[in-house]
Amino acid sequence: MIINTKLKEIKLDPIKSLISRADLKRTIRYTNHYFRKVIGCSQTTLIGMSDKKILHPDMPQVIYELMWDRIKNDEEMLCVIKYTTKNGDYYWATTLFKTKYHPISKEFNGYLALSHAVSKYAINHIEPYMKNC
Numbered sequence: 001m002i003i004n005t006k007l008k009e010i011k012l013d014p015i016k017s018l019i020s021r022a023d024l025k026r027t028i029r030y031t032n033h034y035f036r037k038v039i040g041c042s043q044t045t046l047i048g049m050s051d052k053k054i055l056h057p058d059m060p061q062v063i064y065e066l067m068w069d070r071i072k073n074d075e076e077m078l079c080v081i082k083y084t085t086k087n088g089d090y091y092w093a094t095t096l097f098k099t100k101y102h103p104i105s106k107e108f109n110g111y112l113a114l115s116h117a118v119s120k121y122a123i124n125h126i127e128p129y130m131k132n133c
Contacts, residue, residue, distance in 0.1 A: 007088050007089050007090065008089050009089070009090055009091060009092070010038060010085060010089050010090065010091035011091075011117070012038065012091055012092075012093060012115075012116070012117035012118075013034070013117065014116070014117040016034045016116075017032070017034065017114055017115065017116055018031075018032065018034055018035040018038060018093060018113075018114075018115040018116075019031065019032040019034075019035060019112070019113070019114055019115075020032075020035055020046075020051070020112075020113045020115075021100060021110060021111070021112050021113070022051045022110050022111055022113070023109060023110040024108070024109060024110055025050075026050055026051045026052060027048060027049070027050060027051070028046050028047060028048065028049050028050070028051055029047065029110065030047075031043060031046050031047075035115075038085065038091060039054060039083075039085050039086055040085050040086035040087055041086050051113075052064075053084075054083050054084060054085075055081070055082075055083060055084070056081075056082040056083055056084045056090050057084075058082055058130050059081060059082050059130065060130065063079060063081070067079070067097050070097070071097055071098075071099050071111050072108070074099050074108075075099075076096060076097060076098050076099070077096070077097045078094065078095070078096045078097075079094070079095060079097075080092060080093070080094055080095075080118050080122055080123070080126055081093055081094075081095045081115070082130070083115075092117075092118045092122075092123050093115035093116060093117065093118055094115065094116050094117070094118045094122075095113050095114065095115040095116075096113070096114045096115075097111050097112070097113055098111060098112045098113075098114070099111060100112050
């Protein structure tokens with residue numbers, strides 16, 4: 001097994017958005033082109049994958065539990081998240097999680113994640129807390 005010891009931070013384009021949708025089981029159902037480019041995977045690879053595979057292991061699990069609790073209560077959540085790419089590199093994003101409903105039945109059927117570049121200032125203030133989790 002080859003271990004990449006030179007992981008790097010991917011800098012997001014401050015103008016572009018990463019968009020993904022997942023169902024109630026946290027299975028990815030849609031991604032936009034920029035999301036696929038940053039992650040380094042094709043649409044075919046991502047569709048059906050658990051969203052847990054793109055979450056960086058440094059992120060405290062409580063963030064995701066809080067996100068799901070809020071979404072299930074039809075509340076949005078905006079937070080700074082560290083994600084991982086296919087090759088193990090990582091990127092930071094400010095992500096808005098929103099509840100999604102079926103267009104006909106109007107039943108809750110998952111969430112939309114809309115992500116953007118985050119400032120280095122925010123990262124510098126968040127990172128020390130992650131190391132203590």
